[in-house]
Amino acid sequence: xxxxxxxxxxxxxxxxxxxxxxxxxxxxxxxxxxxxxxxxxxxxxxxxxxxxxxxxxxxxxxxxxxxxxxxxxxxxxxxxxxxxxxxxxxxxxxxxxxxxxxxxxxxxxxxxxxxxxxxxxxxxxxxxxx
Numbered sequence: 001x002x003x004x005x006x007x008x009x010x011x012x013x014x015x016x017x018x019x020x021x022x023x024x025x026x027x028x029x030x031x032x033x034x035x036x037x038x039x040x041x042x043x044x045x046x047x048x049x050x051x052x053x054x055x056x057x058x059x060x061x062x063x064x065x066x067x068x069x070x071x072x073x074x075x076x077x078x079x080x081x082x083x084x085x086x087x088x089x090x091x092x093x094x095x096x097x098x099x100x101x102x103x104x105x106x107x108x109x110x111x112x113x114x115x116x117x118x119x120x121x122x123x124x125x126x127x128x129x130x
Contacts, residue, residue, distance in 0.1 A: 016068075017094050023067035024091060028052075029060050033069060033083050040073075040080035 023029050028050060035041060035049070047057040061081055064070040069087040072079050 019067040020069070020087075020091055020094065023063050023069055026060070026063075028057075029064055029069075032057075032060060032064060032081070033087075036070060036081050036083040038083075040075075040082045042078040042080055044078070046081065 031049075032046060035046065043058055043061055044054065046061070047054040050057055061070065061072065061079075064081075065072055067087075068090065069084060070081050071084050072081050074080070
């Protein structure tokens, strides 16, 4: 899997994907992403929209930032949050790669169940040819 230029199969690439989907797994964080699309919002303004403390919203924003889904910048005393426009593309890329892998597996299983031989994959039950 390649995410943000990190080749698949590496622990670093897997960590990137894990952080991305961990961040997207929470309803509040997904809502913060929607609110910050195309608009810089301060963390304090975001906090007013949720029935939780300012610190809790700050933690949600930090998770989103670590996942690369939002960018923060300072303006005076405020921290402004904006959704990274490429973030959804990274999530889509990761899902597309997973879909491709699973479709390949399902196709191979379908061929095996239909009795078609896999030309490139030796059957481990037959043993070496003589």
